Amino acid sequence: MKRNQILIVVAAIVLVGVLFFLPKVVVNEEDKSNLAKSESPAATPEGHSEDDGHDHGAEAGAATEAHMTASPEQLLALTTARAKYNKASDEQTRNRVAPELAEAYANAAKYDSAGYYYEIAANARGGEKSYKRAGDAYYEAFTFAATQERASELGAKARSMYEQVLKNNPTDLDAKTNVAMTYIATTNPMQGITLLREVIASDPNNEKALFNLGILSMQSNQYDKAAERFQKLVSVNPAHVEGTFYLAVSLAETGQKEDAKALFTKVKGMSSDPALTASVDEYLARLN
Missing domain, CATH: 1.25.40.10 (Tetratricopeptide repeat domain)
Known part of the structure; x- marks a missing residue:
């Protein structure tokens, strides 16, 4: 926490x-058409996602002030990575660039967008590590969700990524714990508590x-x-x-x-x- x-x-x-x-709260503002317009550090709250061509959901709330903002260097790196991705002329190239763009979003604390592009890379490449990166990014975004609806949406995305991880590695207790916490925000919180108890049964010192x-x-x-x-x-x-x-x-x-x-x-x-x-x-x- x-x-x-x-x-x-x-x-x-x-x-x-x-x-x-x-979970904890942060703001996601989406109604911005140009990343260059938001390169002032004070203009980009943590957890925020720009308009990058997919629907994250608009969020607003009083928690904006509680969070750090992306630095000019982070925004520049993000601008560069997005331009590289957008200029890719074929799906194979975009899939190859997606992790770089996802990392830039993650470094700028824009976790929902990071999850989106990590997911693209994971679906293209497969592999436990790729899905774990996507799950972790979505989970981080989930913990900053400003509404129950948004938490449910991001929690479901995180679970779908972690399910791929646990399918290959059922002993990944970190992934299992995060899955458990996403269930707490649903109508079936006991499922999350049950999973946490299973983690403790496997590792009493977790x-x-x-x-x-x-x-x-x-x-x-x-x-x-x-x-x-x-x-x-x-x-x-x-x-x-x-x-x-x-x-x-x-x-x-x-x-x-x-x-x-x-x-x-x-x-x-x-x-x-x-x-x-x-x-x-x-x-x-x-x-x-």
């Missing part, structure tokens, strides 16, 4: 006393699965179970900032205020992020 996601969740706890924010199960327990107000998951996580990785933070939250919500205070103080020493520090201080103020 990204740092901005932590802060949004903290705000949710402070304001309404519940955790509800999954940090990603432990973290996500902890978050899901918090969302359903099962803070005792969440504390168990995060306690296991920080025992596996004592330097896990997010795990330590959420363990503190879980302990606070189960009435273990002194232990929670100690962990919140520890979090402040683990990260120099001023926004995170401010959020921890706000939570500490509630406990005092």
Whole structure:
């Protein structure tokens, strides 16, 4: 989970006393006809996709300010790669250039477009690694979806790519964990939880699965179970900032205020992020 996601969740706890924010949010603005018009860094929010000839879906929301913008260098590289792709005179050449364009989109944090072109390359070449790159890009876009509809759309795209990966390599637990999380945004979230439990059964120390199960327990107000998951996580990785933070939250919500205070103080020493520090201080103020 990204740092901005932590802060949004903290705000949710402070304001309404519940955790509800999954996945994290970002804006995708599509109504731009020319990449050159958006070469100012401030004009291109993370997760945004230009009009590149396919339908990503328009998204808007207040989360724009929370995300970084693409640099002029990244936009220049993207412009160059797009021109190269557009000038390709045949499908074989476009398929060969597609990974380069996808990488340029990914470097500029335009993940839905990156997934689109990685998918083109994967369908042309095949191979576990190619489909994994496409799945990872779509999954990243999924985590920034601004609406339930968009999350469902991108989650389905990610699953379709990961299914190709798991078909060849059923032991890829990272892909399986990501598939699980896309199901959380559907009408069948239990399927995702079941998959996460399968990951834990295969690898009891899997940090990603432990973290996500902890978050899901918090969302359903099962803070005792969440504390168990995060306690296991920080025992596996004592330097896990997010795990330590959420363990503190879980302990606070189960009435273990002194232990929670100690962990919140520890979090402040683990990260120099001023926004995170401010959020921890706000939570500490509630406990005092």
